[in-house]
Amino acid sequence: MDLQGFLKALARRWLTVMVCLVLAVGAALAVTSMSTPEYEARAQLFVATRTSENTVDLHQGQTFSQARVHSYAQIVKTRQVVAPVVKQLRLRTTPEELASRIAAVVPPKTVLIDITVRDTSPRSAARIANAVAERFSSVVEQLETPKRPVSPTGSENGEGGEDAASVSPASPVSLGLTQEAVTPTSPASPRPLLNLAVGVVGGLLLAAGLVALRETLDTTFKTSEALGAFIALPSLGTIPYDKSAPSRPLVSADGHSKRAEAFRKLRTNLQFSQVDDPPRIIVVASSVPGEGKTNTAINLALSLAEAGVSTCLVDGDLRRPCVAPTFGLVQDAGLTTVLIGQARVEDVMQQVAGGLSVLASGAVPPNPAELLASARMGEVLHELADLYEVVIVDTAPLLPVADTMGLASLSQGALLVVRAAKTNRDQVRTATESLERVGVRVLGTVFSMAPLPKGGRCGRYGAYGQYGELPAPRTSATREEEAASAATPPTDGG
Numbered sequence: 001m002d003l004q005g006f007l008k009a010l011a012r013r014w015l016t017v018m019v020c021l022v023l024a025v026g027a028a029l030a031v032t033s034m035s036t037p038e039y040e041a042r043a044q045l046f047v048a049t050r051t052s053e054n055t056v057d058l059h060q061g062q063t064f065s066q067a068r069v070h071s072y073a074q075i076v077k078t079r080q081v082v083a084p085v086v087k088q089l090r091l092r093t094t095p096e097e098l099a100s101r102i103a104a105v106v107p108p109k110t111v112l113i114d115i116t117v118r119d120t121s122p123r124s125a126a127r128i129a130n131a132v133a134e135r136f137s138s139v140v141e142q143l144e145t146p147k148r149p150v151s152p153t154g155s156e157n158g159e160g161g162e163d164a165a166s167v168s169p170a171s172p173v174s175l176g177l178t179q180e181a182v183t184p185t186s187p188a189s190p191r192p193l194l195n196l197a198v199g200v201v202g203g204l205l206l207a208a209g210l211v212a213l214r215e216t217l218d219t220t221f222k223t224s225e226a227l228g229a230f231i232a233l234p235s236l237g238t239i240p241y242d243k244s245a246p247s248r249p250l251v252s253a254d255g256h257s258k259r260a261e262a263f264r265k266l267r268t269n270l271q272f273s274q275v276d277d278p279p280r281i282i283v284v285a286s287s288v289p290g291e292g293k294t295n296t297a298i299n300l301a302l303s304l305a306e307a308g309v310s311t312c313l314v315d316g317d318l319r320r321p322c323v324a325p326t327f328g329l330v331q332d333a334g335l336t337t338v339l340i341g342q343a344r345v346e347d348v349m350q351q352v353a354g355g356l357s358v359l360a361s362g363a364v365p366p367n368p369a370e371l372l373a374s375a376r377m378g379e380v381l382h383e384l385a386d387l388y389e390v391v392i393v394d395t396a397p398l399l400p401v402a403d404t405m406g407l408a409s410l411s412q413g414a415l416l417v418v419r420a421a422k423t424n425r426d427q428v429r430t431a432t433e434s435l436e437r438v439g440v441r442v443l444g445t446v447f448s449m450a451p452l453p454k455g456g457r458c459g460r461y462g463a464y465g466q467y468g469e470l471p472a473p474r475t476s477a478t479r480e481e482e483a484a485s486a487a488t489p490p491t492d493g494g
Contacts, residue, residue: 009215009280011207012222020207021200028199032190038118040126040188043133044179047072047111049172068173069111075143076104076115076136085131089121091124102132112178114227121183129181137175145171147190164235168420174281219424221222224447227418231428234273236444237266240452251299252306252354258452266296267303273444280385280411282443283316283393285404285435287427291419292448294322299392299417304390305356312349312357312388314381316407317396319359327352334360339376345383368396373406381410398431405438422448 010017018020047069075081077099086095103116115133119125221227224235239262251260271278284297301313314335324331333348338359350358365371384391388435393411395404408414414435418428435442 006208006212008222009211013211013214016210016214017204018206020205020210022201024206025196025199026344028195028202032192032195035355036120037187038120038189039122039125039184039186040118041122041129041181041184042114042116042179043129043177043181045113045115045133045137045174046178047113048174048176049235066109066111069106069113072136072140072175073104073106075139076113076132077102078139080252081132081136081139085135086129088133088135091126091128096384098128106158113175114175115181117181118188126181126183133177133181140175141171141173151318157323202400214321219426219465220421221419221423221425221428224445224450227428227445227447230425231254231432231445233238233416233432233442234269234444235422236273236446237262237264238267238447238450239266239292241420241449245295249295249298250302260299261301263296263299265307266300268308270300270443274413279411279441279443280389281381281391281393281411281413283404283408283411283414284393284396284417284421284446285414285431286397286417287399287423287431289320289397289400290383291397291417292424293397293417294326294394296415296417296446296448297392298323298326301356301390301392302354304392305354310355310387312359312384312391314359314384314391314393315361316372316393318361318365318372319396319401321364323394324360327358329358329360331360332363334362335380336365336371338362338380339371339374345380359384369401369403369406372403373409377407378410398434399427405434408435408440409438410444411440413441415443415446417446417448419448422478 039379066466073197079095079099080103082095084092086098091098092294105114105116107110107114109122115136116396117125117129117132119128141398221230223490224238228235240258242257242259251257270282284293285298286293298313301311304311310409313323315321316335317323318336321331323329324334327350333343336346337343338345339362345359348359348362350360352358371377381391381393393407395407398404416428416431416435
């Protein structure tokens with residue numbers, strides 16, 4: 001998945017992104033509110049060597065200090081330093097716990113040591129930092145003070161007593177306080193803005209990970225281009241999603257909607273896709289239920305009849321027939337009535353507005369698969385093909401039942417309906433292979449219930465106003481007609 005596809009996936013799953021952001025920001029705010037404020041005080045020491053004013057000695061002393069200063073920083077947190085501080089300030093803590101709140105840092109290429117202490121009280125942080133700096137200086141100078149040798153006679157310098165007492169060794173290193181710790185005015189932690197930023201970034205990363213995982217596991221098709229890239233079949237049409245389609249399945253009720261225009265494009269693409277050998281008997285199939293198969297068959301047949309093509313719509317779904325209820329026709333007399341010889345085709349054929357002929361399913365039989373694959377079914381289809389230019393057959397889903405396989409083998413072509421964001425790759429592959437296995441020519445795919453582009457609406461096109469042409473001159477209307485027109489909301493298609 002490229003960057004553009006990933007950004008589209010983020011936009012498509014905006015609810016996941018928002019939930020992750022809210023959770024992460026809420027967690028950051030909760031951590032901030034529950035954290036005890038801690039204050040940070042800093043004292044700074046300068047490490048110097050006791051040398052003469054000779055330039056060479058000064059340079060050697062500087063080199064000595066830089067070589068030693070990192071070792072000194074490791075001493076700050078030792079018990080030798082912190083234990084006396086705990087006792088001196090009468091702190092209610094252990095030396096180990098105090099050491100965990102002390103940090104010593106040596107700035108690069110300097111002989112400075114920054115001692116930082118964190119505490120819940122700003123005044124205590126400053127007091128502890130200054131006490132640690134003072135004690136640390138004493139410990140370092142004590143460690144650097146050379147020990148006098150002890151003679152066999154018991155004197156420290158071997159020369160006898162008075163001169164030894166008058167001359168005592170001195171430490172070559174001295175630590176001076178360059179910056180005394182002051183009481184901090186604001187806590188060092190928690191930091192609300194930083195925590196909020198971390199929460200936002202963490203939420204976005206979590207959302208990106210979840211979206212990437214879902215996109216990897218989701219094998220459904222989001223666009224007709226993705227469907228075309230997966231299967232080597234032409235995409236004959238993309239039908240946009242319309243939430244009002246269940247209550248208004250017929251596009252003839254709103255002939256200027258985008259959904260109606262999509263079926264006209266499907267009709268045109270179907271007519272031009274097989275110019276040399278146009279199919280007369282076309283089955284409309286889908287992999288599983290709920291993909292818009294019946295709706296596609298009905299509206300494709302209506303679009304063909306609207307274009308002046310003599311069309312017959314046959315309800316070949318003998319398990320859950322839906323064509324007759326959609327048009328409000330009689331369902332009990334139809335295809336099964338003809339197949340068992342109780343009526344002729346012309347006796348049970350019904351007409352609907354627009355010049356479309358409909359052959360309902362008839363009574364639901366106990367053996368639909370056998371009836372639809374019978375020789376008599378083939379005779380009925382060829383009889384209809386002699387009477388009409390195009391015969392559209394609505395069928396049962398391919399994968400749950402075997403009804404469509406026998407019926408499709410009697411047709412001259414099949415349309416495979418694929419629902420956006422629902423039909424997965426395995427279902428499309430299995431359905432296509434099943435049709436090809438029985439020798440059916442798959443004419444192409446119909447991508448149904450596709451989401452509209454951002455900002456798109458299923459409203460009317462108007463009198464070609466979107467194409468830059470002027471609408472027809474408006475005739476004068478009475479005030480009553482204008483008021484009625486203003487009160488009538490625009491019709492939405494799908």
